[in-house]
Amino acid sequence: MSPPKHLTGDKAGIEEFLSRFDVFLFDCDGVLWSGDHLFDNVAETLEMLRSKGKQLVFVTNNSTKSRADYKKKFDKMNIPAKVEEVFGSSYSAAVYIARILKLPGPKNKVFVLGESGVEQELDAEGVSYIGGTDSAFRRDIEPEDFTNLANGSALDPDVGIVLSGLDFHVNYLKLATAFQYLQRGAVFLATNTDSTLPMAHSLFPGAGSTGAGLVKAIGKEALSLGKPSQAMMDAVEGKFHFDRSRTCMVGDRLNTDIQFGIEGKLGGTLAVLTGVSKKEEFLAEGAPTVPMAYVDALGDLLG
Numbered sequence: 248m249s250p251p252k253h254l255t256g257d258k259a260g261i262e263e264f265l266s267r268f269d270v271f272l273f274d275c276d277g278v279l280w281s282g283d284h285l286f287d288n289v290a291e292t293l294e295m296l297r298s299k300g301k302q303l304v305f306v307t308n309n310s311t312k313s314r315a316d317y318k319k320k321f322d323k324m325n326i327p328a329k330v331e332e333v334f335g336s337s338y339s340a341a342v343y344i345a346r347i348l349k350l351p352g353p354k355n356k357v358f359v360l361g362e363s364g365v366e367q368e369l370d371a372e373g374v375s376y377i378g379g380t381d382s383a384f385r386r387d388i389e390p391e392d393f394t395n396l397a398n399g400s401a402l403d404p405d406v407g408i409v410l411s412g413l414d415f416h417v418n419y420l421k422l423a424t425a426f427q428y429l430q431r432g433a434v435f436l437a438t439n440t441d442s443t444l445p446m447a448h449s450l451f452p453g454a455g456s457t458g459a460g461l462v463k464a465i466g467k468e469a470l471s472l473g474k475p476s477q478a479m480m481d482a483v484e485g486k487f488h489f490d491r492s493r494t495c496m497v498g499d500r501l502n503t504d505i506q507f508g509i510e511g512k513l514g515g516t517l518a519v520l521t522g523v524s525k526k527e528e529f530l531a532e533g534a535p536t537v538p539m540a541y542v543d544a545l546g547d548l549l550g
């Protein structure tokens with residue numbers, strides 16, 4: 248395998264690289280921004296790509312926001328983007344539940360570990376749910392909770408799915424409730440399983456970490472509907488109908504974004520060094536996941 252091409256400062260190399268693709272799938276956290284801090288020249292770079300006739304799709308594993316929430320964030324960041332260009336893991340999970348899994352009612356309700364983004368996308372797909380941001384779960388577990396969870400009286404008999412996403416309010420009561428549903432045979436899904444969340448130019452526990460206690464307790468992994476899952480790639484392709492050989496995945500995390508593009512047999516992958524992964528990880532001898540090319544920051548594509 249040829250070593251990844253370092254495109255920063257290589258104007259001719261950038262032009263040649265961009266000419267290979269008609270569609271760019273963009274990761275968000277760690278590539279466009281860190282939290283509310285927009286990286287340099289991101290808006291100008293996206294505008295340059297649009298001016299070259301490239302189609303942009305924003306493929307994010309951050310399930311705390313819905314597509315509509317992301318559109319508001321793009322607007323706040325003065326980044327021209329349409330809500331139709333956003334494809335998040337909360338939307339991916341909701342589409343999977345509603346259109347692929349399609350459990351027969353009424354046992355197709357979802358118990359959510361996650362934030363508003365998941366709830367909004369489940370609502371949009373007409374999927375009923377409990378848990379999530381419901382403040383009734385934001386309390387300590389009490390002795391009677393153990394009794395009522397164990398005998399099932401505190402459980403909703405229509406719950407057939409547990410969906411685990413990045414949850415900023417995870418607690419023992421929510422974990423115990425989700426665990427009891429799983430013990431009773433609920434399907435175990437995750438919006439994504441990222442170990443860390445890039446924020447404020449640092450790292451914090453990600454969706455995979457806030458859901459790790461449940462995985463440990465139940466003794467099995469959830470089916471993830473976020474990157475690098477190819478269920479997500481198939482759903483994205485199904486919506487945007489692109490030619491995979493003329494499509495490039497741009498991301499900051501090797502084991503989600505770049506792996507997503509490679510396993511999806513896209514025409515190329517571009518790593519960006521402003522997020523989670525470091526170049527040493529993919530330049531090392533025998534590195535398992537190697538991008539086609541990389542830049543220090545997305546704005547470097549302006550040449």
Ligand SMILES: O=C(O)[C@H](O)[C@H](O)COP(=O)(O)O
Nearest residue numbers: 275276307308309444453454
């Ligand atoms: O823990 C998470 O959910 C992820 O770190 C985070 O939200 C990833 O978002 P992305 O980089 O896919 O935009």
